[in-house]
Structure formats: structure tokens, C-alpha cells
Amino acid sequence: MKKNILIFSLFFLTILEGYFLFKPKNIIENKKDERKAIVESDKINEIPHCVWGLCPTFYSMDITKSETQSYTVVEQPTHMTKGAGQVWVIDGKPEVIFKSDTYAEVGVEESEEKDGFYITYMTGDNYDIPKVDRVKFINGSFEVIRDVKYEPKNDYYRNYKSPQDSK
Numbered sequence: 001m002k003k004n005i006l007i008f009s010l011f012f013l014t015i016l017e018g019y020f021l022f023k024p025k026n027i028i029e030n031k032k033d034e035r036k037a038i039v040e041s042d043k044i045n046e047i048p049h050c051v052w053g054l055c056p057t058f059y060s061m062d063i064t065k066s067e068t069q070s071y072t073v074v075e076q077p078t079h080m081t082k083g084a085g086q087v088w089v090i091d092g093k094p095e096v097i098f099k100s101d102t103y104a105e106v107g108v109e110e111s112e113e114k115d116g117f118y119i120t121y122m123t124g125d126n127y128d129i130p131k132v133d134r135v136k137f138i139n140g141s142f143e144v145i146r147d148v149k150y151e152p153k154n155d156y157y158r159n160y161k162s163p164q165d166s167k
Contacts, residue, residue: 046096048088052080059108063089064137065115073110073117078102087119087135089142098135098142109153116142118150 048056054077061073074088083105089098100106103121111117116136123129134145 047094048074048076048090051077054080054085059110061110061117062114063111063116065113073108075106075108087117100133100135100144111136118148 048058050056056077057075059073059075061071063071063073069092071092072090072094074090075085076088077083077085079085079102084102085106086102087098087100087106087108088096091097100119103119103123104127105120105122107120109118109120111134115138116134119133119135121131121133123131132148132150134148134150136143136145
């Protein structure tokens with residue numbers, strides 16, 4: 001009995017050691033200078049991906065006012081219903097540096113001041129109340145200001161009429 005436990009323990013430790021010695025690696029290519037680097041796959045940051053046939057929408061926005069680094073703002077779907085998703089900000093490394101909460105009917109609009117962006121979404125029991133959050137880039141970090149007064153440029157939110165308005 002002890003011999004079987006010892007053999008099983010050694011077998012398990014061998015498999016565990018093999019996992020750490022031969023971790024899967026991926027090749028990452030920098031698009032600007034076409035240099036390639038081998039990176040362990042557990043070191044790779046999350047990437048936007050399609051969820052149940054709903055694919056992310058990418059925007060290039062100037063959200064830092066004075067910095068020269070480019071940022072990509074992504075509407076990342078999270079669920080199949082109600083257009084639920086998050087807004088991600090990806091820097092030039094590429095690395096996800098900001099993730100919003102999950103909202104229904106999420107959208108994003110660039111700030112005219114070039115110091116952040118607006119997240120538009122629907123809330124309420126029937127997802128019939130449009131709301132807007134302001135995300136500002138301040139001293140290298142993001143600050144979220146909830147429920148600001150802003151008229152979205154997107155017609156969906158600007159012209160939205162709740163079914164309850166007609167009652």
C-alpha cells in the first residue's frame with residue numbers, strides 16, 4: 001500500500017515538474033518594428049475576443065491630452081443578451097490598463113477635451129434609462145465619474161424613447 005502511494009506521488013510530482021519546465025510559449029510580434037519575442041503564455045495579458053458571435057469594437061482615441069502614446073478603446077462583449085459588455089483601454093505595449101464595470105447596451109464616445117472618454121449604457125428594470133459615465137485620465141490613472149450630464153452623439157442613446165414614456 002505504501003509502495004503504491006509512493007509511486008503515485010512520484011508520478012504526480014513528475015507531471016507537475018514537466019508542466020513548469022515546458023510551459024506553453026507564444027511568439028508576440030511588435031507591429032511597429034516587426035521584432036518578435038517569445039513570451040510564456042501565462043504572462044500574456046487578456047486580449048479582446050468574440051463572445052457568442054458578438055465581436056469587440058475597436059476605437060483609436062486620444063484620451064491623455066498631452067501624452068504621445070496611442071491608446072485603443074474597446075467595447076468588449078461579455079454576454080449574449082442586452083448588448084452587455086465592458087469598455088477596455090489598451091496601451092501600446094499591448095496591455096489592458098482599464099476595465100469598466102459590465103453594462104447593458106454599452107457604448108463609448110471620445111471626449112472633446114481629449115482627456116478621457118464617455119461610457120454610455122442603459123440601466124433600470126427594463127434597461128430603458130440611458131446613463132453616461134465620464135472616465136478621465138489623470139496623472140497616469142483613470143478616474144470614473146458616475147452619471148454625468150452629457151448629451152451622447154450616438155443616435156441610439158440620444159433619441160431613445162422608453163416604452164414606458166408612451167403609457
